[in-house]
Amino acid sequence: MMISDKIVFLREQHNMTQASLAKTLGITRSSVNAWEMGISVPSTQYIVELSTLFGISTDYLLDISKTVTMDVSGLNNEDIEILYILKEHLKKNKTTD
Numbered sequence: 001m002m003i004s005d006k007i008v009f010l011r012e013q014h015n016m017t018q019a020s021l022a023k024t025l026g027i028t029r030s031s032v033n034a035w036e037m038g039i040s041v042p043s044t045q046y047i048v049e050l051s052t053l054f055g056i057s058t059d060y061l062l063d064i065s066k067t068v069t070m071d072v073s074g075l076n077n078e079d080i081e082i083l084y085i086l087k088e089h090l091k092k093n094k095t096t097d
Contacts, residue, residue: 004038006061011036012055025049 001093004089011021011032018036025046034040037095042050051058057072072080 001063002038003041003061003063004036006063007032007042007050008036010050010056014054024053 011018016024018032019029022032025032027046028032031040047058047061051061054061057069060069070083072083075083
């Protein structure tokens with residue numbers, strides 16, 4: 001998945017419009033649109049800001065790593081265990097398809 005696709009995906013997952021993302025970052029909506037269309041790419045500053053805003057690593061956003069991290073702060077150990085079990089279940093089903 002290219003950075004443009006990831007920005008669209010993450011923005012939509014956070015129920016944000018291009019305009020609201022642009023406002024949060026202090027840029028124009030047309031800049032966000034250009035990123036999402038693959039016409040331009042975010043500067044280093046905005047890569048860091050996007051990763052912080054969406055709670056993902058810059059490596060994931062830049063497609064350097066296929067690993068996605070999840071912030072589990074605020075979850076108790078039981079909740080974290082459920083997430084782990086779900087991940088393993090989905091991984092197991094993926095390999096049996």
